[in-house]
Amino acid sequence: MVDDAPPTQASFPSSIDELQALLADALYVADRGLATSIYLALRLRRPLLLEGEAGVGKTEVAKVLATAFDTELIRLQCYEGLDVTHAVYEWNYARQLLEIRLREAGGAVDPAAVAADLFGPEFLIKRPLLRALEAPGDRPPVLLIDELDRADEEFEGYLLELLSDYQVTIPELGTIRAATPPIVIITSNRTRELHDALKRRCLYWWIDYPDFEKEYRIITDKVPEAPARLAEQVTRFVQELRTAELYKVSGISETLDWIAALVALDRHELDHETIDETLGLVLKTQEDLEAIRGERAQALFERSLLPAS
């Protein structure tokens, strides 16, 4: 089914360790499990479905892969009502109408010939999925299908077809097939369960909130100017915060925003006042903020200062 060692995969890492190092160079900290599933998705040429809470770095995986392989990132952001005209292709109606007028003026009006010409490639507007299939074969792009759970179920059905053969059919033009399948990353926030049929096509990985070591590494990688003590305190505090019952648990992106803000404010360590003033960067709902700010934030902070047992 899949040829052995096709030339296009020459640049792909040849082991999980190598991939992990590659991701680390692009400042993405992937634990062994995630690296394994990415590696296998590349090797088996399957889409990788990433699920996890908001802000744990699902989308980032696609961006980092594009950077690491020095290839194009094609992104399709899903939303309710997303359909073929926005995801795959659309005809350029304005140009079509104009073309008809031009030909009329030129005197040649054979309706059949006009119809054939009007639905040619130059009148086609290519949307992300089509662009991903048409990319040159020597360097497959990374196709990011972001937050698929927001799209309607019908769209999933359509996607299924595309992802199994890496081809689409445009009635007027025929079938367009990818020279090399793109690297497909699908993310979902799990606001609903995706179809089993789709999941069957994919490799699946659940990205959890990072533990202390991982989050600390991410922070110091991404915000190297942060003082070590501050980075450690912030990480510990955020880790504590995630154990509190919240409507919206904060992700890594919030932690990064927070530490960047603290650095900008020229803070070298956390204290009660700083936490209360800047907590809005971490907790994004009014209810959570009201519940945590003040005494509970202090208690969490005190607890985070205790040496880990």
Next chain:
Amino acid sequence: MSAQGYLFPNLIHFGRLLRNLGLDAQAGRMLDVAEALAHVDIGRRADFYHTLQTLLVRRAQDLPMFDEAFRAFWRPPRGERTTQDLRALGERRRFAPPEVDVPPSRRSDQAASDREEPLLRVEQVEALSYSARRVSRTKDFATFSDAEIAQARAAIASLDWELGSRITRRWRSGTGPTIDIRRAVRHNLRFGGELVVLPRRTRRTRTRPLVLLCDVSGSMERYSRMLLHFVHGLANRLDRVETFLFSTTLTRVTHRLARRGVDTVVPTLPRHVPDWAGGTRIGEILRQFNIDWARRVMGHAPVVLLISDGWDRGAPERLGAEMARLQRRCHRLIWLNPLLGSPRYRPLTRGMQAALPWIDDFMPVHNLTSLDQLAVHLSRLPARRPARRGLPMTA
């Protein structure tokens, strides 16, 4: 290598074990696994584990099960052969199916009560041969005899439920206000590009989803029997219904209701709801719902039916805050209270008082007539959300 030789048969066994546990690991998938294993160093246990996980697990809630199965099956070499474990694990699950309904992050290990005796008695329905035996439509459910319950059930099962539809962002051809430009160009080609006919398009509609939250705590006991039949009827008549029962904890029963007929499923429900007929803190329950479930089941602006008598042992402020949050996320929040059927009832309990400002409709649910009224009300829900008050600033 001899280790390789054993591997594939073992993979097949492992796949079978996972299927017994309710994971979707068909045989074809095991071929993918074999292919994938060629790319990793199976001597590294972690890589082996992750490879199986990424190919065989497709839902976050299956992860703990996979982990358990993996540990039991792929034990380090020192252990015994695993056939016995395999069978034991598979069998145990077959008799007590895994709780697929526990939200993944906050799995609490409460032992579901193992009582085999149904707590609810459900009588067989006799075919009603003549209408004189029809049960009164205005009699309070709480005063029903077993025979009346049996008769009322038939009446409930025959109720037609209809929920309005919501307008989606998708288009279909139709008689809407906007021109379908794509079809317009195509159709008018034969007129030399002159726009003679104008096909139109309109928004597609879908059934509005429904979320049911039903109180089965002690104070509701007199009504629970009838209300569960009502809940079952709703869940089976409408397309997209999510059902939750609560007493001291919240339990999702959507799948249980979907599967079987009313006779088999309703009597078994108490077994799956911890502390059936216990006390309830509605505020805490709603908080649990808002945190663990709302994102997954409140997606497409559902109608929410909250069925409870409002006897709440928790803090009223909490109840108010959670009601406010719930209301903001739904199309319409309807509180069904069986006590409201009594002319003397006033919603004076502190919990009810705290909840009232955040309810769109407050309706009785104590006899067959009230169910008729509810059916009419649901079928005539306006397409827009009702005007509501803003959120309180502090929770």
